Amino acid sequence: MLPPAETAHWLAASVALMIGLLLLSELIVGPEVFRRRPWRSYLWPSVALVSGVLLWVIAIFSTFSTIHLLAHAVWAQAAMVAGAVELAVLRGKLRSPRWSLVTAGALLVSGAAFLIHEQNPWLYSRAAFLHHVIGWTLVVAVLFPLGEAIRPRRFVWAAGFAATFVALAVLLYADRDGAEIFGRFGLGGR
Amino acid sequence: MRQRRARLRRGTPRSAPRALAIQLLGPLTMLAGIVWAIAQPYRIVLLEHHGKSLYELVVQPPLLVVAVGLLYALVIAPGLVADLEAEGDASPR
Numbered sequence: 001m002l003p004p005a006e007t008a009h010w011l012a013a014s015v016a017l018m019i020g021l022l023l024l025s026e027l028i029v030g031p032e033v034f035r036r037r038p039w040r041s042y043l044w045p046s047v048a049l050v051s052g053v054l055l056w057v058i059a060i061f062s063t064f065s066t067i068h069l070l071a072h073a074v075w076a077q078a079a080m081v082a083g084a085v086e087l088a089v090l091r092g093k094l095r096s097p098r099w100s101l102v103t104a105g106a107l108l109v110s111g112a113a114f115l116i117h118e119q120n121p122w123l124y125s126r127a128a129f130l131h132h133v134i135g136w137t138l139v140v141a142v143l144f145p146l147g148e149a150i151r152p153r154r155f156v157w158a159a160g161f162a163a164t165f166v167a168l169a170v171l172l173y174a175d176r177d178g179a180e181i182f183g184r185f186g187l188g189g190r
Numbered sequence: 191m192r193q194r195r196a197r198l199r200r201g202t203p204r205s206a207p208r209a210l211a212i213q214l215l216g217p218l219t220m221l222a223g224i225v226w227a228i229a230q231p232y233r234i235v236l237l238e239h240h241g242k243s244l245y246e247l248v249v250q251p252p253l254l255v256v257a258v259g260l261l262y263a264l265v266i267a268p269g270l271v272a273d274l275e276a277e278g279d280a281s282p283r
Contacts, residue, residue, distance in 0.1 A: 007249045014254045021215055021262050028211050029270055036273045040266070173251040 005127070006177045008058060012051075013172030019047055020165030027158050041090055049083030052076045071117030075110050082106035097152035104145040107164075111138030126176050134171050137164065205278040209271045216263025223255030 022044050026034040035041040055076035062068040085102040088094040114135030141164035148157040227234050233250050235242050 007245070010249060010251050010254055013251070014258050017219070017255065017258045018262065021219065021258070022266065024215065025212060025266060025270055028208050029274055033270070033273045033277055036276075037269055040269065173255065 004177050006175050009172045009175040013169045013175075015047060015051055016165045016172060017169035019044055020162055020169055022047075023158070023162035023165060027155070027162055042087070045083045045086035045090060047083075048079050048086060052078075052080030052083055055079060067117045071113040074113045078106035078109045078113075098149045100145040100149035100152075104142045104149065107138050107145065108142045111135045111142070114138060126174070130171050130175050134168060137167055137171065205274045209274045212267050212270045212274070213263075216259045216267050219259030219262060220256045221259075223252045223257075223259060226255060227252035 022040075026044075053076070055072055059069055059072035059076055062072045082103045085094065085099050089099050112135070114131050117131070141160065144157045144160035144164065147154065148161075151157075230252070231237060233252050235250060236247055236253075
């Protein structure tokens with residue numbers, strides 16, 4: 001039996017929230033203190049890489065629709081590439097701040113996949129509405145890794161990147177498979 | 191708790207608020223989950239659990255938010271605060 005899509009989204013929201021808290025922590029204590037324990041500094045890129053692997057599993061379950069299958073496969077690939085590049089940067093194998101462009105590309109591809117794969121008109125239901133909000137959030141969030149690549153080590157890029165994951169978590173937690181967009185306020189269709 | 195406060199006071203002026211912020215992140219996340227559970231009690235199917243599987247009982251957004259906050263508070267925050275205190279002890283006054 002397949003679990004409802006909303007529960008997969010809530011689990012993904014938990015991963016996003018944990019990543020958001022980790023990135024906020026790094027922002028608060030600074031990279032020197034945060035990377036004092038190697039396991040801690042490897043958490044975020046490892047979680048991105050493992051999320052990519054798990055998204056392949058979701059992709060396998062998405063055979064009910066070709067576009068859902070493609071979207072989940074694209075996210076899986078984007079998360080794995082971003083995680084792998086972040087790991088290589090952390091290990092010192094890649095040194096240029098321009099490698100943030102890979103993360104920017106992964107966010108752009110993920111955002112586009114969110115926008116494209118939701119076939120319903122975006123006021124159709126809460127799930128459709130949220131897919132579009134998440135898609136545009138990720139597209140706008142491309143600015144943060146892009147800024148990091150052009151002008152590295154600015155507070156605003158790190159803060160924006162951390163806030164993106166917290167916002168993503170909130171939006172994913174709000175997902176329900178069959179609900180009106182604003183619930184009891186009755187706005188939007190079902 | 192008193193020893194921890196004393197240690198925090200010994201740290202550099204900048205490290206104490208940062209340590210406090212780290213210590214607050216987990217509890218604030220948990221509080222958000224609890225407030226959500228109170229605002230939308232129907233999300234907690236534990237309260238009406240007949241015919242629900244363990245998966246349905248556990249995988250509910252407010253409980254997941256509390257779990258993430260708890261995990262952060264127990265696993266991530268203590269090490270970060272200890273490292274901040276160590277940095278405060280090592281830096282010149």
